[in-house]
Amino acid sequence: MRLLRIVPDDTKFDFMRFRRISFPVSALMSILAISLYFFHGLNFGIDFKGGTLIEVQSQAPTADLAKMRAALNGLGLGEIQLQQFGAPNDVLIRIAEQPGGEAAQQQAVAKVRGALGNEVNYRRVEVVGPRVSGELLSYGVVGLGLAIICILIYLWFRFEWQFALGAMIANVHDIVLTIGFMSITQIDFDLTSIAALLTILGYSLNDTVVIYDRIREMLRRYKKMATPDLLNASVNQTLSRSVITHVTVSLALLALLLFGGQAIHSFTATMMFGVVLVGTYTSVFIASPILIYLGVGRGGDALTRTSEKS
Amino acid sequence: MLYFTRWKATAIILTAFVVCLFAVPNFLPDRWVQSWPKWAQRHVVLGLDLQGGSHILLEVDSNAVRKEKLEQTRDDVRRVLRDARVGYTGLVVRGNSVEVRIREGSNFDQALAKLRELSQPLGGILSTTGQRNLDVTTEQGNLVRLTLTDPAIVERVRQSVEQSINIVERRVNELGTVEPLIQRQGADRILVQVPGLQDPTRLKEILGKTAKLDFRMVDSSVPAEQALQGRIPSEDDLLYSSSQPKTPYLIEKRVLVSGGDLTDAQPGFDQRTSEPIVTFRFNTSGARKFAQATQENVGKPFAIVLDNEVISAPVIREPILGGSGQISGSFTVQSANDLALLLRAGALPAPLTIIEERTVGPGLGQDSIAKGKISSYVGAVMVIVFMLATYGLFGLFANIAVAINVAMIFGVLSLLNATLTLPGIAGIVLTVGIAVDSNVLIYERIREEVRGGRTPINAIDAGFSRALATILDSNITTFIAAAVLFYIGTGPVRGFAVTLGIGIITTVFTAFTLTRLIVAYWVRWRRPQRVPI
Numbered sequence: 001m002r003l004l005r006i007v008p009d010d011t012k013f014d015f016m017r018f019r020r021i022s023f024p025v026s027a028l029m030s031i032l033a034i035s036l037y038f039f040h041g042l043n044f045g046i047d048f049k050g051g052t053l054i055e056v057q058s059q060a061p062t063a064d065l066a067k068m069r070a071a072l073n074g075l076g077l078g079e080i081q082l083q084q085f086g087a088p089n090d091v092l093i094r095i096a097e098q099p100g101g102e103a104a105q106q107q108a109v110a111k112v113r114g115a116l117g118n119e120v121n122y123r124r125v126e127v128v129g130p131r132v133s134g135e136l137l138s139y140g141v142v143g144l145g146l147a148i149i150c151i152l153i154y155l156w157f158r159f160e161w162q163f164a165l166g167a168m169i170a171n172v173h174d175i176v177l178t179i180g181f182m183s184i185t186q187i188d189f190d191l192t193s194i195a196a197l198l199t200i201l202g203y204s205l206n207d208t209v210v211i212y213d214r215i216r217e218m219l220r221r222y223k224k225m226a227t228p229d230l231l232n233a234s235v236n237q238t239l240s241r242s243v244i245t246h247v248t249v250s251l252a253l254l255a256l257l258l259f260g261g262q263a264i265h266s267f268t269a270t271m272m273f274g275v276v277l278v279g280t281y282t283s284v285f286i287a288s289p290i291l292i293y294l295g296v297g298r299g300g301d302a303l304t305r306t307s308e309k310s
Numbered sequence: 311m312l313y314f315t316r317w318k319a320t321a322i323i324l325t326a327f328v329v330c331l332f333a334v335p336n337f338l339p340d341r342w343v344q345s346w347p348k349w350a351q352r353h354v355v356l357g358l359d360l361q362g363g364s365h366i367l368l369e370v371d372s373n374a375v376r377k378e379k380l381e382q383t384r385d386d387v388r389r390v391l392r393d394a395r396v397g398y399t400g401l402v403v404r405g406n407s408v409e410v411r412i413r414e415g416s417n418f419d420q421a422l423a424k425l426r427e428l429s430q431p432l433g434g435i436l437s438t439t440g441q442r443n444l445d446v447t448t449e450q451g452n453l454v455r456l457t458l459t460d461p462a463i464v465e466r467v468r469q470s471v472e473q474s475i476n477i478v479e480r481r482v483n484e485l486g487t488v489e490p491l492i493q494r495q496g497a498d499r500i501l502v503q504v505p506g507l508q509d510p511t512r513l514k515e516i517l518g519k520t521a522k523l524d525f526r527m528v529d530s531s532v533p534a535e536q537a538l539q540g541r542i543p544s545e546d547d548l549l550y551s552s553s554q555p556k557t558p559y560l561i562e563k564r565v566l567v568s569g570g571d572l573t574d575a576q577p578g579f580d581q582r583t584s585e586p587i588v589t590f591r592f593n594t595s596g597a598r599k600f601a602q603a604t605q606e607n608v609g610k611p612f613a614i615v616l617d618n619e620v621i622s623a624p625v626i627r628e629p630i631l632g633g634s635g636q637i638s639g640s641f642t643v644q645s646a647n648d649l650a651l652l653l654r655a656g657a658l659p660a661p662l663t664i665i666e667e668r669t670v671g672p673g674l675g676q677d678s679i680a681k682g683k684i685s686s687y688v689g690a691v692m693v694i695v696f697m698l699a700t701y702g703l704f705g706l707f708a709n710i711a712v713a714i715n716v717a718m719i720f721g722v723l724s725l726l727n728a729t730l731t732l733p734g735i736a737g738i739v740l741t742v743g744i745a746v747d748s749n750v751l752i753y754e755r756i757r758e759e760v761r762g763g764r765t766p767i768n769a770i771d772a773g774f775s776r777a778l779a780t781i782l783d784s785n786i787t788t789f790i791a792a793a794v795l796f797y798i799g800t801g802p803v804r805g806f807a808v809t810l811g812i813g814i815i816t817t818v819f820t821a822f823t824l825t826r827l828i829v830a831y832w833v834r835w836r837r838p839q840r841v842p843i
Contacts, residue, residue: 003699003700003701003702003843004696004699004700006700009757009761055674057673102369102663102664102665103663103664106514106664106667109667110511113511121671121673122508122509122669122671123670123671123673123674124668124669124670124671124674125510125667125668125669126667126668126669127664127666127667127668128666129663129664129665129666131369131665132367132665132666139798140798142798143794143795143797143798143799146794146797146798147790147791147794147795150790150793150794151787151790151791154786154787154790155787158783191799191800191802191803192733192802192803194795194798194799194803195733195795195799195803195806195807198791198792198794198795199740199791199810201791202787202788202790202791202792203788205784205787205788205791206744206747206784206785206787206788207784209780209783209784209787210751210780210783210784213779213780213783213784214780217776237758238754240754240757241750241751241754244700244750244754245743245746245747245750245751247696248693248696248697248742248743248746248747248750249740249743249747251689251692251693251696252689252692252693252739252740252742252743253739253740253743254689254692255685255686255688255689255692255739256685256689256736256739258685258688259681259684259685259688260681260682260685260736261677261678261681263359263674263678263681263732264732264733264736267733267736268736271740
């Protein structure tokens, strides 16, 4: 049986030369993503904005959105969004946070239940009050920051500071681009999005660490090799693994995306973008070439210290 | 790397086998498992997003606690000064303090000494913190100010949460729900999770009521209509009836008997009118107080007040000496039931506010399980086929290792009685990706070592030893992300962190032991001349 070889054994692609294109492109994309965040914004879900989300399924095979909208708009609950969600009789109702504190949110739900009556099944009701939403957002931001710092400290101990810094730049790049993606697509940004961002972080680092591991090994073995050549060799040697792993992760994610249903759709879509598109690109075209600028292996302290250790 | 002592190999296989065994109860019908010993019955709990149910986060109203504490202090001040026969004016609650002005000519020092006695050390007399519940200060003009300290409020909120948990537990259990989860969260919150509950409206109604029941006299000396326009006598409250139309009543502040003296309450029907009613029974001291009060006030109306609403205000026809009675007040069968339940469970020390609610209907839960299953199967098949195509026989080894890995994840989840959520299923699918990656790392390294000119056994050995260091590094970084997620996340997100974290641990275990063991046995058996990858 002939086995599948996606990447030929002797690839010698010059990844490092490509940095003259990849760095400006990444910088541009990052600026674009940041401006998207500020000018287009994220579609904050109720987790962070507060408010009510109700998923209903109408008894009729197709939900009459116009009729439901008319019934709900008469309630005086401010802006109410109705959206078809998956099947034609599934409707997602979003109600903005009501003024008047925690109890007002509960009254809004009671009013909606009264207006829609028994014509629909309530598949999901989520109410997040103003106090909880504020806390969830700060937890999310703190969590993301905390994760980056913990991982950096670990990398700093295991490698040299140049690697930790390189990984951090790559990290922030990943997160910034993914946030840009979330802004363009206006995917609901909620607690699961924070989970997606953290997983992207973990995966992307996983990939970066595998390549860095190889670079460290090469640094010890070939002390005279020019840095760009050494980095190129390392990336090329691990390329087959990177590709195969990303194919398997993509296969798993593809299954979740196609068959996982609406509830985790935004989660898997974000992961697909972050892990498969950005994460791989970052570890090959950003995290590795950036080590040239951070002074790895040029007789600098990174090299001398690693060789002392070994 | 490829040599295993016999006991080591046995230990590895045994560990994997035992951990996998713990997953077994999840796949057997409940009635089989029930006859097993308790420790063997552990299984994965489905999260509310999968089995349906309600998640409600309640918060103790700390402002209400503060207000109550201040009013209590004001009453204490009044009592102390009266007992000491000290004249005073202007006893008021202002902001966070109670202020009182001692009249000229009274013994100010004696009054101050008495008031200082109200300030108690927190945490009882054995407390060593030196914190007190009240700060007593004086100002010119014989003004004494008693300020409630922040630690006192924190302590009182803590006590309220503890008492409330018990009462919430009793109320929820009375609803006849299956396996509700009630736990404290943070300083002032209570989490209630009720699996299988479709419509939490009734639960919310029951949790939202303080259920503070008082028996008080109606003040008939001033007509309520007159009090509405003019001043309300200082010893009275103006309360409204609970039923429509809202009728105002002037009710004395003094409580004859409170709900705390009830021993039982049951819904029933009035024998004459067959209206729904609630019958109740007092404990001994309650019965004595009630008997005395009704004896003294025959012919006058008294009021049954629930959460500052008058349920009914009947006239006392004869002394009630038996210690039991009934409340009638335009109830429906449901509301009579609920009131009896609330009275049996007791009153909350402070009102609870619902600050978060998430309810998933059973239909959605089942859909999610079905979708989770399909996507897991499809994902698994695609990955298995891809690995076979890429690595042939070694791909088969990898697939076996990953299958055992997934079984072990379920085993550990069962052992921990962990909760499986929909994002948790996503976590397992992703773990499959990571687990495959560890094999890919090893195999790619072996391929390289072969290209570097090593003999097959040498190459395999070197491949393992070099790849494992990388596997450890890369998995620890992902594990840190999972740990942070677990720490900050709640509900479904935490479920994701749990499966991801456990998955990483089992992945590292299988990569370091099982995969190596399988390959080692194969090498010993076939003595390969070339590596088939």
